[in-house]
Amino acid sequence: MVRELKITPIKNGTVIDHVTSGLALEVLRIIGASNLDKESTVSVALHVRSRRMGWKDIVKVENMELSAQKINAIALLSPTATISIIRDFKVVEKRPVTLPDRFTGVLKCPNPNCITNKGEPVEPDFEVVRRRPLALRCLFCDRYVDDFLPHLNTR
Amino acid sequence: MGLKGRDLVSIKDLSKEEILSIIRASRKHIPVAEGKRTSNLLNGKLLALAFFEPSTRTRLSFETAMQRLGGKIITIADPSVSSVSKGETLSDTVRMLSGYADAIVIRHPNEGASRLASLVADKPVINAGDGAGQHPTQTLLDLATMDERFGTLSGLKVVLMGDLRYGRTVHSLAYALALFGAHLVLASPPSLRIPEHIRADLEQVGADLREEEDLRKAVHDADVLYVTRIQKERFGDLAEYSRVSSGYRLDPRLLNEVKPSFIVMHPLPRVAEIPSEVDTSTHAAYFRQAFLAVPVRMALLSLVLTGNPGPGGG
Numbered sequence: 176m177v178r179e180l181k182i183t184p185i186k187n188g189t190v191i192d193h194v195t196s197g198l199a200l201e202v203l204r205i206i207g208a209s210n211l212d213k214e215s216t217v218s219v220a221l222h223v224r225s226r227r228m229g230w231k232d233i234v235k236v237e238n239m240e241l242s243a244q245k246i247n248a249i250a251l252l253s254p255t256a257t258i259s260i261i262r263d264f265k266v267v268e269k270r271p272v273t274l275p276d277r278f279t280g281v282l283k284c285p286n287p288n289c290i291t292n293k294g295e296p297v298e299p300d301f302e303v304v305r306r307r308p309l310a311l312r313c314l315f316c317d318r319y320v321d322d323f324l325p326h327l328n329t330r
Numbered sequence: 331m332g333l334k335g336r337d338l339v340s341i342k343d344l345s346k347e348e349i350l351s352i353i354r355a356s357r358k359h360i361p362v363a364e365g366k367r368t369s370n371l372l373n374g375k376l377l378a379l380a381f382f383e384p385s386t387r388t389r390l391s392f393e394t395a396m397q398r399l400g401g402k403i404i405t406i407a408d409p410s411v412s413s414v415s416k417g418e419t420l421s422d423t424v425r426m427l428s429g430y431a432d433a434i435v436i437r438h439p440n441e442g443a444s445r446l447a448s449l450v451a452d453k454p455v456i457n458a459g460d461g462a463g464q465h466p467t468q469t470l471l472d473l474a475t476m477d478e479r480f481g482t483l484s485g486l487k488v489v490l491m492g493d494l495r496y497g498r499t500v501h502s503l504a505y506a507l508a509l510f511g512a513h514l515v516l517a518s519p520p521s522l523r524i525p526e527h528i529r530a531d532l533e534q535v536g537a538d539l540r541e542e543e544d545l546r547k548a549v550h551d552a553d554v555l556y557v558t559r560i561q562k563e564r565f566g567d568l569a570e571y572s573r574v575s576s577g578y579r580l581d582p583r584l585l586n587e588v589k590p591s592f593i594v595m596h597p598l599p600r601v602a603e604i605p606s607e608v609d610t611s612t613h614a615a616y617f618r619q620a621f622l623a624v625p626v627r628m629a630l631l632s633l634v635l636t637g638n639p640g641p642g643g644g
Contacts, residue, residue: 288461290442295419297446312527315442316463317340319527 182218188237188261193271195253196222199232202256204329205248208236215239228255248281250274251309251323277302278311282326289316299328334637337448337455338630341466341502346509350483353474355629355639356622362398362641363625372401375635378431379405380423380447381458382438387598387620388458388468392435395627401635404431421450428453433635436460454634462498468597469502471626473510475619476554479593483510489548492558492578492603494518499597500558501528508537516541517548519574522560545580549588555580557596557603580604585613595619 194202199219203209208217215237225231240260241249249256250272259269280298284291291299291313301311301320310321320326333348341349361367377396381389389407396403406423420443427434428451436447437458444457444464459465477483488507494500494516504514504524514537516524523541524532532539542548549555560578565571579602580594593615596604600616608614632640 284442286441288439288441290420290438290440290446290460293420293440295421295446297421297449313442315445316461317441317527319530 182220182233182235184264185216185218185235185237185261186264188215188235188239189241190259190261190266191234191236191249192231192257192259193225193228193253193255194232194234194249195255196228196230196232198253199234201252201324201327202232202234202249205252205327206234206236206239206241206245207329208234211236211239231255244280246272247275247278248327251278251281252327254309274303274306274309281328282311282320282323283328284313284316284318285320285322285326286313286316286318289313289318291315332637333630333633334635335454336634338466338634339444339448339455339457340464341469341506343466349470349473349506349509351639352470352626352629352633353477355633356470356474356625357478358639358641359398359625359628359632363395363621363628365398367641368400369398369641370400371632371638371640372396372399372635375401375433376431377401377403377631377635378427378434379403379407380427380434380436380438381405381407382420382436382443383459385437385459387623388437391623392458392627392631394624395631398624399628399632399640401631420446424451424455427451433631456630456634459498462496464502465498466502467623467627467630468499469506470630471619471623472499472503472556472595472597473506474622474626475595475615476593478618478622479615480553480591483507483512485511485513486553487513487515487551488554488556489515489517489542489545489552490556490558491517491545491548491580493522493560493564494524494558495522496561496564497558500524500556503556504528504532504537505535508532508535511536511538513538514540515548515552517543517545517578519560519578521574522564545578546584546587549584549592551589553589553592555592555594557594557600559596559599559601559603575602578603580608582607582611585611588613 218235220233278301300314424447433454441461441463444460448455560575596616
């Protein structure tokens with residue numbers, strides 16, 4: 176039996192697989208898929224069966240490779256995600272996202288009184304203080320963050 | 331030791347040994363701070379005081395420290411009449427000051443302002459309080475007060491009373507005391523308990539922490555009672571403020587039950603937490619604490635600007 180493909184392959188671009196089920200639209204927000212050129216296709220599969228995870232989401236973006244900053248943001252949201260780079264229909268690189276020790280420009284500080292929220296020419300900067308469950312600390316105001324979704328920097 | 335040219339943004343920027351070296355150096359500055367001797371150690375040095383928020387004792391003690399050592403100051407005392415009011419960023423203001431002065435002391439209403447200043451300035455930045463964040467020189471003078479009285483900082487039993495949630499002085503102090511193996515007793519209203527992340531920080535450096543709502547029990551065998559003001563502005567409801575703050579007033583009768591060497595400290599200004607009749611008690615240390623702000627800041631400025639701890643050389 177031919178296996179039915181729910182999302183068609185892409186020629187060039189990035190596949191973000193093993194996204195925590197329900198977070199694909201947030202991943203789209205992070206990669207800024209709305210800024211893609213008109214020729215590119217973005218496919219999103221929600222609630223897909225996964226042997227490893229039970230359920231997962233998948234995002235495929237044509238003609239785009241992600242910056243380290245965006246990959247870090249995805250890692251923050253969905254530590255299980257894998258990133259595959261596709262060139263000419265072939266997977267040239269596939270790797271899980273990794274959590275760096277430092278997140279620069281990825282999150283906005285949830286402390287409204289933090290100097291990084293006051294129009295200064297500075298990138299918010301966080302260090303990892305705990306890996307499981309993940310917690311970060313603002314390197315400016317010392318605020319702890321363990322709930323990342325509302326504070327992701329999606330500009 | 332190498333404090334020359336260094337920033338002091340958080341008490342965590344200093345090692346235990348560096349904290350002790352500043353406190354020891356501050357003792358040698360006391361005669362100059364009292365005006366009994368003169369010093370020209372900082373002759374030719376210029377300190378910028380960038381105060382973006384009102385302050386009396388912190389600003390005056392830095393000014394006094396600099397002037398007692400023969401140094402000079404430039405000041406932003408009122409941001410409403412400076413370029414800040416025209417919308418200039420803090421980064422730009424600090425870069426400018428960094429071109430003028432040999433070091434910058436900054437007080438700012440936003441947390442992290444001082445860290446930002448230290449990143450953009452190529453001169454040393456000393457944090458004199460940033461919002462509800464850090465106030466490391468207050469911690470240094472608090473420690474100096476305890477060290478002067480007890481001859482050590484090791485193993486003291488210190489009761490921290492009042493607003494442990496928002497009080498910026500208390501967080502830095504608790505951290506430093508934990509480094510020195512103090513036994514900390516936290517006495518605060520339930521709504522003003524120490525934040526979880528501060529507690530986690532303290533536990534990480536091995537702090538011995540205990541909560542005790544009954545002040546009588548807390549001070550019974552303590553060495554120090556550190557009182558902070560419960561800030562009215564933190565309460566939406568004035569009745570709630572009155573209820574909470576009235577419970578956290580030091581009852582002078584409590585002093586009949588403490589150890590003879592016991593001291594009461596307060597970063598000042600106080601409102602009603604310590605009644606004035608305590609002022610004449612041998613246990614009252616808060617005015618000595620306020621005075622020690624000058625020699626401690628003299629020692630710090632000497633070390634940061636010249637590397638020399640002060641009178642007696644080094």
